[in-house]
Amino acid sequence: MIKAKSKxxxxxxxxxxxxxxxxxxxxxxxVSVCLAGGQKEVNILQTELELLRDxxxxxxxxxxxxxERQCNEQYLGVLDDMVETADCVLSMACGAGVxxxxxxxxxxxxxxxxxTIAIGVDLDVGLYExxxxxxxxxxxxxxxxxxxxxxCAKGLFNGPCGGTNGDKCEISPDINCAWHEIYTxxxxxDRLEDILKIHPxxxxxxxxxxxxxxxxxxxxxxQE
Amino acid sequence: MTTFSTxxxxxxxxxxxxxxxxxLSFIIFGLGLIVQTFRLLKLTQIKEARRVAPEEDLxxxxxxxxxxxFTRYLAFRRVSVLGSNACLVLISVIxxxxxxxxxxxxxxxxxxxxxxxxxxxxxxxxxxxxxLTKFVIAGGLIFLMRRLFLRxxxxxxxxxxxxxxxxxxxxxxxxxxxxxxxxNYQVMIVLHILCGELMxxxxxxxxxxxxxxxxxxxxxxxxEHSMGTPKRSWQF
Amino acid sequence: xxxxxxxxxxxxxxxxxxxxxxIKLGLAMCAHCSLCAESCFLFVSHDNDPEYxxxxxxxxxxxxxYKKKGKVSRQVLEDMRDLVFEKCALCTRCYCPxxxxxxxxxxxxxxxxxxxxxxxxxxxxx
Numbered sequence: 001m002i003k004a005k006s007k008x009x010x011x012x013x014x015x016x017x018x019x020x021x022x023x024x025x026x027x028x029x030x031v032s033v034c035l036a037g038g039q040k041e042v043n044i045l046q047t048e049l050e051l052l053r054d055x056x057x058x059x060x061x062x063x064x065x066x067x068e069r070q071c072n073e074q075y076l077g078v079l080d081d082m083v084e085t086a087d088c089v090l091s092m093a094c095g096a097g098v099x100x101x102x103x104x105x106x107x108x109x110x111x112x113x114x115x116t117i118a119i120g121v122d123l124d125v126g127l128y129e130x131x132x133x134x135x136x137x138x139x140x141x142x143x144x145x146x147x148x149x150x151x152c153a154k155g156l157f158n159g160p161c162g163g164t165n166g167d168k169c170e171i172s173p174d175i176n177c178a179w180h181e182i183y184t185x186x187x188x189x190d191r192l193e194d195i196l197k198i199h200p201x202x203x204x205x206x207x208x209x210x211x212x213x214x215x216x217x218x219x220x221x222x223q224e
Numbered sequence: 225m226t227t228f229s230t231x232x233x234x235x236x237x238x239x240x241x242x243x244x245x246x247x248l249s250f251i252i253f254g255l256g257l258i259v260q261t262f263r264l265l266k267l268t269q270i271k272e273a274r275r276v277a278p279e280e281d282l283x284x285x286x287x288x289x290x291x292x293x294f295t296r297y298l299a300f301r302r303v304s305v306l307g308s309n310a311c312l313v314l315i316s317v318i319x320x321x322x323x324x325x326x327x328x329x330x331x332x333x334x335x336x337x338x339x340x341x342x343x344x345x346x347x348x349x350x351x352x353x354x355x356l357t358k359f360v361i362a363g364g365l366i367f368l369m370r371r372l373f374l375r376x377x378x379x380x381x382x383x384x385x386x387x388x389x390x391x392x393x394x395x396x397x398x399x400x401x402x403x404x405x406x407x408n409y410q411v412m413i414v415l416h417i418l419c420g421e422l423m424x425x426x427x428x429x430x431x432x433x434x435x436x437x438x439x440x441x442x443x444x445x446x447x448e449h450s451m452g453t454p455k456r457s458w459q460f
Numbered sequence: 461x462x463x464x465x466x467x468x469x470x471x472x473x474x475x476x477x478x479x480x481x482x483i484k485l486g487l488a489m490c491a492h493c494s495l496c497a498e499s500c501f502l503f504v505s506h507d508n509d510p511e512y513x514x515x516x517x518x519x520x521x522x523x524x525x526y527k528k529k530g531k532v533s534r535q536v537l538e539d540m541r542d543l544v545f546e547k548c549a550l551c552t553r554c555y556c557p558x559x560x561x562x563x564x565x566x567x568x569x570x571x572x573x574x575x576x577x578x579x580x581x582x583x584x585x586x
Contacts, residue, residue, distance in 0.1 A: 267481055374494070375510060377493070377494045379510050380519055431489060431490070434558045437489050437559070447559065449559070
């Protein structure tokens with residue numbers, strides 16, 4: 001799922017200073033699971049911001065509400081009345097959720113309270129690791145399930161660079177050389193021919209906004 | 225005609241429940257706890273926390289300002305069950321502390337321990353034990369009211385819940401009544417012994433086992449809500 | 461979605477059997493205290509409707525299935541689907557004072573539903 005991390009409180013205070021009443025909106029999806037933006041985090045943030053406002057004797061109300069997901073409009077209807085009475089919205093969802101909120105309420109400032117970091121895995125409670133960068137051209141079939149985009153510092157597609165240091169990456173002794181791992185795993189599976197083929201350079205499709213139409217829905221969204 | 229009072233003053237019966245039955249109850253209680261704890265631990269696995277080398281400094285913040293501490297405390301009050309159900313949590317803590325402490329430090333029990341085994345435990349003054357017992361009974365009553373009148377609790381309650389609540393409070397209620405010589409003392413004291421033995425026997429095999437489960441899951445199994453440095457996780 | 465209305469009790473029983481200990485532990489340890497309620501954002505955002513309480517959800521889904529030893533009607537499974545897919549987001553943040561792993565039990569409920577062709581209809585019109 002998407003992994004996010006909360007922004008420094010000073011940055012958030014900076015966003016909301018000009019506004020009186022703030023609605024903090026949490027999300028029950030990815031950010032809840034990675035402990036960044038669920039109901040509990042909404043309550044904690046609300047407490048912190050209220051206390052800071054008390055300290056500076058600034059006016060204004062904070063309210064919090066958590067929806068099932070902010071990346072789908074069907075769950076946002078319940079917020080309409082609350083947003084109406086607020087002066088600005090502070091969203092704890094990932095970038096996608098923040099944007100959908102901003103689209104739905106174009107006349108209200110919508111601010112992000114978390115930084116969206118990555119698509120990743122749960123290593124342990126509170127410990128997450130990026131594994132996917134949504135490049136749109138998944139090559140995991142050839143690299144034994146090890147992503148050269150996220151795991152190789154240079155994002156190389158056809159074997160290690162000259163700086164490979166034993167089994168470590170030249171940039172740090174703590175980082176394993178992804179291509180060493182790929183080689184090891186493919187060898188164990190007897191699939192080394194997969195990397196003997198030359199793979200063309202990545203088209204880097206994730207540099208522009210992409211639209212995904214799922215198989216079977218082409219007719220429905222087809223534009224004349 | 226055999227009535228309860230006939231049974232309750234029968235010396236063979238009395239010697240049994242004051243003697244072998246006490247031993248049996250404690251043995252079942254002790255062994256039961258051990259067996260159930262092992263069975264519980266078998267459902268977990270050791271999972272040491274990974275050590276990572278991230279970009280930021282991970283050393284725990286020990287130099288929090290007073291303001292930051294206060295903020296954390298307030299936030300904790302808001303997000304934890306102490307915020308949403310403060311009254312009940314307080315009542316529950318008092319109830320549980322009194323439940324555990326009273327039988328250990330009550331004069332009546334310790335006199336018997338001294339007479340039988342020469343074990344010399346400290347006892348509370350009887351007025352204190354009396355007050356603690358009243359707390360347990362009052363707590364039990366509050367739990368009962370809650371279970372009967374709060375829809376959200378009633379919806380998930382079963383007959384078992386009411387029975388076990390009674391089993392938990394009965395030793396204290398009967399002890400209280402016996403001590404104050406309300407109703408027939410002999411009947412009350414025998415009921416007290418029987419209720420105590422029943423409760424001991426039931427603890428490892430009912431939801432009373434939360435006595436151990438709470439500590440294992442809170443301190444030994446890692447989760448968002450665990451405390452300390454747990455080294456285990458649930459096995460899937 | 462899925463034309464069969466037959467329930468495969470064997471599959472359900474096999475899932476129950478594989479996870480018997482966890483299910484039994486969760487059901488036995490639950491003190492029915494309802495303190496898990498406020499930790500569920502759906503409970504809070506639906507006006508404290510007790511059907512959203514995590515305890516209610518797992519007791520009436522996998523709990524019911526376990527008590528009936530997997531022999532249930534399609535209606536029961538559909539009600540279960542409503543509880544574990546619609547009334548629960550599996551955000552995994554539910555709190556139990558005793559530490560029962562509620563999300564794991566909801567997941568088992570979802571596994572049973574999926575095994576019988578019942579799941580959240582992501583392709584439903586909205």
